[in-house]
Amino acid sequence: MRVLGLMSGTSADGVDAVLASFRGPMRRPHWTIHSRASVAYPAALRDQIVAVGQGKPTSAAELLELGEALTEVQAQVALACDPDGSAQRVGCHGQTLWHRPPSGERAGNSWQLLHAQRLALRLNTPVVFDFRAADLALGGQGAPLVPAADAALLPPIGGWRALLNLGGIANLTLLPPRSGPEHDAPVLGWDCGPANTLLDLAVQHFSRGAKSFDAGGVWAAQGKADEALIARWLKEPYFQSRPPKSTGRELFGAADLQRRLQQMDHPQPADALATLTGFSAAVVAQDLQRGSPPLELLVAGGGARNASLMAELRRRCRGLSLRPLAELGIADSDREALAFALLAWWHHLGASGSLISVTGARQPSVLGICADPPGRSGRRP
Template sequence: MHCLGLMSGTSADGVDAVLAHFDGPPQRPQWSLLRHHHQPYPLELQRQVVAAGQGAPMPAALWLELAEAITEVQAEAALACDPDAKAELIGCHGQTVWHRPPARGARGASWQMLQAPLLAHRLQRPVVHDFRAADLALGGQGAPLVPRADAALLGSTQGWRAVLNLGGIANLTLIPPCGGVDRHAAILGWDCGPANSLLDLGMRHFTNGAQSFDKGGAMAAQGQADEGWIQRWLQEEYFQLAPPKSTGRECFGQDDLNRRLQQLGGASAADAIATLTAFSAAVVAQDLAQTRQILGIAPIELITAGGGSQNPVLIHELRRRCRGVQIDASSYLGVPTEAREALVFALLAWWHHRGHPGNVPAVTGACRETVLGTRVEPA
């Protein structure tokens, strides 16, 4: 079955579209990636999405226009990726504008902005969307949703395999080994903390909006990281929480950046960006160290994906801080780094079609497995 996956992440740089084919058993499908396309958000739309994700107040009319604009870019990405309309089903994550994990007995909630009936009408094919809602209803975090798909797409190896997505937020998947005493262990995963969210906002701050990200890690490479502040930041509450845990721009957004820059005092732009880059790597390294200490799990390899995998300074910091683990890009296993998450949502749509559960209770904290997503037919 041909499925199209659409993903617009926390970085809010645009929509990734993937056309893929799936066949065989749902838990270990035979799959092929046929095409990938990236559709950037117009700059004003990107600004609005980032502002919305940080709690900026807007009148109802602007929320409606924002939902329409996001949906239109999703449609453009789908049409560009699949001009011959081969896909029988569309899986669309939508654009997260607010995420509220469960806390102190209160149910969590999450808002992925999309006008799914409009998208289905524009593409004249069914759309599966709202992937987090069922897990949230079952008491889960609703995120991250990629771990089960990571295990199905990438498979296992002789030891624990870690998959690290470096989008706006860094999230980890831990896949059990194919043999040994841990071969029947549960898939694990969680959101570590900021990857590119603070870096991108920092670049906009220091360049007066001229640069939206640190291309090639060029600015970070010119600076010196402040290790003292990194170690202080690692003691903050979120980084001490045990999984399941999830987060987003509502926690690691502009206000958080302003606080950290104030703490860094008169640091130069290069030193501040170098510190934020090293901090993103340190968060992951600390999580891996805690996993080894508490659970006795030490991955033998760390597979990176997402936009941050293209930042050589961030990858260098990961190599320096994550001792004893081989670090490779997901393209090493046949999944292009920039296409991984869109491929996941193509798979989740196929799983919805097959009635196969997409969440992992050990990851999200939901009380049971469930099929994810809601299907909308074209009008």
């Protein structure tokens, strides 16, 4: 079955798409990526997404129009990736505006903005969306959802294998070995903390809006990290809490950046960026010390193109083989779009897409809701 996967993450820089096919065993499918595409959000749209996610007062009319604009970009990248309309399903994550993990007696909730019916009509294809709600309703975090796809798409090796996505937030998947006493261990995964969220906000702050990110980590490479401050930050409650856990801009956003800049006491921009870059890497390195150490770390996401961040990861994860996930045929921007294509396929099959070992839900569940193009109902074969 051909499925188009669409993903826009916490960085809110645009939408990635992959057109993939799946066949064979549901939990170990044979898969092929046929094409890929990316479309950046216009600067004004990205700024609005980030502002809304940071609590900027916004009218209902503005939110309606924001959803229309976001959906239009989703349609554009879908048509660029699959101009012939060969996909039988579309799996679309939508754009997260707010994510609230469960806390105590309070249930979790998450808001991914998308006009799914409009997208289904534009593409004349059923669209599976709202992937997090079922897991949240069952007491889970609703995130991360990609570890289930990682386990299905990547073969096990002789030891634990770790996958790291460096988007706005850094998240990890840990896959158990193919043999030995831990081969029956559950797949693990969680959100580590900030990867690019604080970095991008800092670049915008120091450049006064002239730049949106530190391309290649060049600016950070000119500075010196404050290691004492990084060690202090690593003791904060989120980083000391055990999985399951998830997070986003709600915790690591503009207010958090300002707090950290104040603790640096008027730093030079390059030193601040070096410290934040080292912090993003140190968060991951600390989390990799949980449980059995992995043999290798496969890295994807936009942060994989930041040379300074990758250098910090190698320095702080000594003894660990670190290489790009692209070497296994999944490019930096493919992983999450491919995962939501797979989740849409599982939805079509009526198969669960969540892992309770990752999200902490009471039971697994079929993820997503399917929006058929108006005038057509039922499953497309």
